[in-house]
Amino acid sequence: MVRTYIRKTTRGVNGNWTGKNLCLAFKAVQKNSSSVNQASTNFGIPESTFRRYIRKSPDKYLFNNGRFRKVYSDKMEKSLIDYIVQLSTCYYGFTALQLRQLAYEFAEQNNLPHCFDYNTKLEGKDWLASFMKKNSQISLKVPEKTSLARMQGFNETQVMKFFDLLQKLLLKHKFSASRIYIVDETSVSTVPTKLSKILWKKGVKRVAKVISAERGKTVTLVCTMNAIGNYVPPAFISLRKKMRYEFLDDATSDSFDLANKSGWITEELFPEYLKHFSKHTRPTQNDPVLFILDSHSSQLSLAVIDSNIGFNLI
Numbered sequence: 001m002v003r004t005y006i007r008k009t010t011r012g013v014n015g016n017w018t019g020k021n022l023c024l025a026f027k028a029v030q031k032n033s034s035s036v037n038q039a040s041t042n043f044g045i046p047e048s049t050f051r052r053y054i055r056k057s058p059d060k061y062l063f064n065n066g067r068f069r070k071v072y073s074d075k076m077e078k079s080l081i082d083y084i085v086q087l088s089t090c091y092y093g094f095t096a097l098q099l100r101q102l103a104y105e106f107a108e109q110n111n112l113p114h115c116f117d118y119n120t121k122l123e124g125k126d127w128l129a130s131f132m133k134k135n136s137q138i139s140l141k142v143p144e145k146t147s148l149a150r151m152q153g154f155n156e157t158q159v160m161k162f163f164d165l166l167q168k169l170l171l172k173h174k175f176s177a178s179r180i181y182i183v184d185e186t187s188v189s190t191v192p193t194k195l196s197k198i199l200w201k202k203g204v205k206r207v208a209k210v211i212s213a214e215r216g217k218t219v220t221l222v223c224t225m226n227a228i229g230n231y232v233p234p235a236f237i238s239l240r241k242k243m244r245y246e247f248l249d250d251a252t253s254d255s256f257d258l259a260n261k262s263g264w265i266t267e268e269l270f271p272e273y274l275k276h277f278s279k280h281t282r283p284t285q286n287d288p289v290l291f292i293l294d295s296h297s298s299q300l301s302l303a304v305i306d307s308n309i310g311f312n313l314i
Helices: 021-030 036-042 047-056 074-089 094-108 125-134 157-171 272-280 301-311
Strands: 180-189 220-225 231-238 256-258 290-292
Touching: 021 036, 021 047, 036 047, 074 094, 094 125, 157 180, 180 272, 231 272
Parallel strands: 180 290, 231 256
Antiparallel strands: 180 220, 220 231
């Protein structure tokens, strides 16, 4: 039996490194001039010892976690949480899939390095599980079916809350009636869905009428009007990849044309409509516009929120 152990190296022996070496290694890591492994080698400090000292004060000494690095800072994660909570109070909670999509969009918008799927444009399920575990103030729950009337708050508490907020904005920005706008969308079919009764010979069972097509295509119309009845030229969204300008023949002057594969307003197209809206209303920092939305999914993306701020829309 070996009773006397003889060290093969002098690594980690007291006296090989000092507190001064430790401070210099900390500064090297803080300035991002070297990694933890490189700093421990350069200053003769055992790697495990150096990491142990770093873990004692993680806020002061930030270091690279290698391939397990965080995509978002604590401040960014908090802003995501605040955004999710804010929408949940408006009865518009995110599903797990929508949260992964929002997080990917947030990372791309802030030019953050990440290793998420560029094809599906989604954060991974592992990221979602880790995010939910770290942020206990949110959780996945099965929502209760709520009618639109109830969601919009046809009760005294919600109505008073809305008017209190409206009063604060009116007192702060001194909005006139001409600077208060509300936007809404509606869909129109290119073929009438219901035909008027026509005169036909008695005894004939099959009665038909010639129309342009048996099945029409959906065209979405986005309209905005202010409190004194003035309206912004509408936007037409067609079910096409590319818009054809002849579709706007005989349309209202200065109408805006858009197109996509669904024929509906989407979060990619709504910022384009905001540019069209700001072009005709000309909001400024000293003369902003109160823009009332209906919480449609296309109006809740980060790009839309940033556009509202950039176009001086409240």
